[in-house]
Amino acid sequence: xxxxxxxxxxxxxxxxxxxxxxxxxxxxxxxxxxxxxxxxxxxxxxxxxxxxxxxxxxxxxxxxxxxxxxxxxxxxxxxxxxxxxxxxxxxxxxxxxxxxxxxxxxxxxxxxxxxxxxxxxxxxxxxxxxxxxxxxxxxxxxxxxxxxxxxxxxxxxxxxxxxxxxxxxxxxxxxxxxxxxxxxxxxxxxxxxxxxxxxxxxxxxxxx
Amino acid sequence: xxxxxxxxxxxxxxxxxxxxxxxxxxxxxxxxxxxxxxxxxxxxxxxxxxxxxxxxxxxxxxxxxxxxxxxxxxxxxxxxxxxxxxxxxxxxxxxxxxxxxxxxxxxxxxxxxxxxxxxxxxxxxxxxxxxxxxxxxxxxxxxxxxxxxxxxxxxxxxxxxxxxxxxxxxxxxxxxxxxxxxxxxxxxxxxxxxxxxxxxxxxxxxxx
Numbered sequence: 083x084x085x086x087x088x089x090x091x092x093x094x095x096x097x098x099x100x101x102x103x104x105x106x107x108x109x110x111x112x113x114x115x116x117x118x119x120x121x122x123x124x125x126x127x128x129x130x131x132x133x134x135x136x137x138x139x140x141x142x143x144x145x146x147x148x149x150x151x152x153x154x155x156x157x158x159x160x161x162x163x164x165x166x167x168x169x170x171x172x173x174x175x176x177x178x179x180x181x182x183x184x185x186x187x188x189x190x191x192x193x194x195x196x197x198x199x200x201x202x203x204x205x206x207x208x209x210x211x212x213x214x215x216x217x218x219x220x221x222x223x224x225x226x227x228x229x230x231x232x233x234x235x236x237x238x239x240x241x242x243x244x245x246x247x248x249x250x251x252x253x254x255x256x257x258x259x260x261x262x263x264x265x266x267x268x269x270x271x272x273x274x275x276x277x278x279x280x281x282x283x284x285x286x287x288x289x290x
Numbered sequence: 291x292x293x294x295x296x297x298x299x300x301x302x303x304x305x306x307x308x309x310x311x312x313x314x315x316x317x318x319x320x321x322x323x324x325x326x327x328x329x330x331x332x333x334x335x336x337x338x339x340x341x342x343x344x345x346x347x348x349x350x351x352x353x354x355x356x357x358x359x360x361x362x363x364x365x366x367x368x369x370x371x372x373x374x375x376x377x378x379x380x381x382x383x384x385x386x387x388x389x390x391x392x393x394x395x396x397x398x399x400x401x402x403x404x405x406x407x408x409x410x411x412x413x414x415x416x417x418x419x420x421x422x423x424x425x426x427x428x429x430x431x432x433x434x435x436x437x438x439x440x441x442x443x444x445x446x447x448x449x450x451x452x453x454x455x456x457x458x459x460x461x462x463x464x465x466x467x468x469x470x471x472x473x474x475x476x477x478x479x480x481x482x483x484x485x486x487x488x489x490x491x492x493x494x495x496x497x498x
Contacts, residue, residue, distance in 0.1 A: 156367065
């Protein structure tokens with residue numbers, strides 16, 4: 083593994099917007115480059131760091147700050163750290179930005195209508211829209227759009243490959259990567275159809 | 291910072307046994323050597339990772355496994371990670387050993403009588419022995435002595451300097467350090483008198 087500057091790449095956006103998909107592509111690029119990286123995703127965090135926390139604003143904030151605490155430890159030791167919790171609240175995202183410093187916020191955008199129509203095989207958005215699930219980000223729970231993210235990727239119009247390219251290019255511009263060439267093509271990369279994973283509480287697992 | 295093999299140095303023992311004192315000495319040695327290191331101590335963990343957890347066996351175990359989860363992320367990215375929670379239960383310590391692999395368990399030994407008599411200016415042990423505080427490790431709550439630690443340091447008979455030397459020598463023998471020479475003498479190093487810090491719950495902060 084090479085030695086490089088640590089940074090945190092913070093994907094924020096609705097469930098189903100494409101955060102995990104882009105993150106999966108990106109880890110392949112980091113791996114190919116010999117970069118040290120870690121992914122703090124919803125599943126892992128809810129199991130190992132935040133068991134017992136629910137989906138109230140306070141618990142969501144605690145979860146996000148906890149991810150930020152760990153991301154900071156990794157980042158300052160030279161690890162490329164990818165976080166992809168929904169993180170609906172601006173204040174907690176900004177608190178992590180202030181803590182970590184080397185912080186790249188990427189807003190992954192898709193509308194509720196698009197996700198509900200095309201990326202929700204389990205029908206969770208539809209259930210939320212029908213009031214059968216509550217506290218669902220983007221439906222009856224708030225999502226605060228980032229005002230000054232380092233990058234916006236719009237998965238309504240971009241392919242995953244194009245979103246990946248945009249992230250790589252941004253990382254080069256910020257000095258965290260040497261080349262934005264996509265080194266891993268096809269193969270492992272999946273269709274972009276998000277299969278929302280359901281947490282034992284009934285919320286989707288990356289709900290944060 | 292140099293690149294080196296990551297490992298977790300896990301100090302276990304009663305409150306006041308000397309875990310934090312030895313850890314403080316050791317961080318000076320790591321700093322002087324240009325090692326990447328992190329300390330996951332009671333204060334930091336209880337604030338940033340485990341807020342809301344109490345001191346039941348279940349909560350203690352959750353806290354210890356959470357520390358282990360973070361220590362593993364750091365260790366596998368080349369960080370010398372020092373953990374010094376009481377960690378009274380063998381099973382959770384062993385679970386972290388299995389997870390982390392590069393795991394050096396150091397049992398820091400002193401008796402309750404010694405700590406209560408000489409290292410407890412706030413009188414917490416005396417209160418626990420009088421039944422005024424409950425759930426206190428070593429008094430009315432269990433502490434399971436490690437059966438196969440990599441190292442035992444006995445702070446009843448060793449000076450902190452001697453305990454530090456023993457740890458450094460063990461790290462060299464295990465291949466994690468190149469030299470066991472003590473590079474930082476006197477100065478910053480304090481007396482060895484532990485001033486037990488009290489958690490808001492009334493338990494000492496490194497109670498785990």
